[in-house]
Amino acid sequence: MVKIEIRKKCPRCNEYYTGHPALSRADNKTKICSKCGESEAMISFALCNINSKEIINDRLNVIGSFISGSSGLIHLHLIKIKDILLEKLEKEE
Numbered sequence: 001m002v003k004i005e006i007r008k009k010c011p012r013c014n015e016y017y018t019g020h021p022a023l024s025r026a027d028n029k030t031k032i033c034s035k036c037g038e039s040e041a042m043i044s045f046a047l048c049n050i051n052s053k054e055i056i057n058d059r060l061n062v063i064g065s066f067i068s069g070s071s072g073l074i075h076l077h078l079i080k081i082k083d084i085l086l087e088k089l090e091k092e093e
């Protein structure tokens with residue numbers, strides 16, 4: 001029996017993917033590819049409870065280490081997160 005992999009198009013990055021989709025955190029119903037799911041999870045992790053300089057610096061360190069090992073869309077997302085964090089950090093000071 002031949003296993004047919006159904007290709008689905010991710011509405012977030014417009015790329016085709018196979019396998020299990022992830023649920024977008026934006027509306028909890030849009031199915032997106034696992035890469036996008038990962039990057040959304042990263043964004044919400046990075047931006048939750050950032051209410052002190054220490055936490056922001058901590059998150060910047062984590063994001064920084066992810067940026068160097070990432071590529072494509074996720075890379076762009078991470079850079080965006082970093083910008084948001086840096087902006088927050090400026091406001092804290």
Ligand SMILES: [Zn+2]
Pocket residue numbers: 010011012013014015032033034035036037
């Ligand atoms: Zn995607």
